[in-house]
Amino acid sequence: MSYLESLRVFVRIVELGSITSGGRDLRLSPAVASNRIKDLENRFGVRLLNRTTRKLTPTEIGRAFYDHARRVIDTLDEAEAVVSSFSGKPQGVVRLTAPLGLGRRLIAPLIPPFCADNPGVDFRLRLSDRNVNIIEDAIDLAFFLGEPTDSALKWRKIADCPRLLVASPEYLAAHGTPARPDELIDHNCLLLRYPRSPEYFWVLQTDEGPRKMMVGGRFDTDDGDVLTNWALAGYGIANRPAYEVAADLKTGRLVHVLPDTPPLPSQFGCLTPHRRLQDPKVRMFADYAVRELKKMF
Known part of the structure; x- marks a missing residue:
């Protein structure tokens, strides 16, 4: 493995907080990733990481080295992007993230056709309903439902995503x-919650304008599909994106609740870091995904 590749390993280990996670992200075993760090430490004669059984953190010199290594890698990626833009053949890895349900249903099916047309591009798709730090996790493209607030990111809107309140016929009976x-207020409302989650109320559209409802219930989760499954099982009322429950509404497994006062729609779009030069493969996939996804709404 080259020195530059060792730098990439070091940077990802620092960003992800463990040798195992950093190695896995680069498709390396923990042993290989650990050896890359030892090679760097032997090269410079200093300790770059403090290791304990529970935690891995950069030393003072390791933190300074990380800052410079990160800039080196960013510069190299920009140089490769310049070459790709001239060659017309995108190369390398695209790191994507999306919410669980949206990623499974809408984003994942887009990747194989794109790869078939662009055999030099690989994908790393990470799905989570929790907030992801796009900068720290080195994400190239994040598909997002909600209101973007980070000015360090570039927002590209795809569509307004209608939301519905749904419950099973058995629950309502x-x-x-x-x-x-x-x-x-008298019902078991199923909520998407996790540490620092913004959802502790629902905002409904009424004739008087948006109305915040302080709802509650016995169950909450950080997985949107679990909410839908709980609703299907008759445990309560869920606030879900329309595309996720359309089939269940059609078959009658779920019922549309309060159709005259639905939740506010979510903005659906993608986020990318602000960079002087966007990597052609990221731009190409974003253009392709936005075009295909707009057909679905």
Whole structure:
């Protein structure tokens, strides 16, 4: 492995906080990743990382070395992007992230056709309903539902994504169907929550304008598909993107609740870091994905 590749290993280990995670991200075994760090430390005669059984952190000199190594890698990536833009043949890895349900249903199916047309491009798709730090995790493209707030990222809107309140016929038969938003207070509302999650209320569209409803319930989770499954099993009312529950509504497994006062739609789009030169392979996939996804809304 070259010196530059060892730098990449070191940078990812620092960013992800462990040799195992950093190696896995680059498709290396923990032993190989650990040897790359030892090679760098032997090269410079200094310790770059402090290792304990529970935690790995850069030393003071390791932190300074990381800052410079990160800039070297960014510069190299920009140089490769220049070459790719002239050759017309994109090369390298694209790192993507998306919410779980959206990623499974909408993003993952787009990758194989793109790869078939661009055999020099590989993908690393990471799915999570939790907030992802795009800069720290070195993400090239993040598909996103909600309101972007980070000015360090470039936002590209794809569509407004309608949301619906849904419950199973069995739940509504047992607990009644709410006729007004106020009646949600008496129901088991299923919430998407995780540390620092923004969702502790629902905002419904009413004749008087948006209305914040402080809803609650016995169950919450950080996985949107679990919410849908709980609703299907008759445990409560869920606030879900329309595309995720369309088939279940059509078959009658779920019922649209309060259709006259639906939740506010979510903005659906993609985020990329602001860079002087965007990598052609990232730009090409973003253009392709946006074009294909707009057909679905």
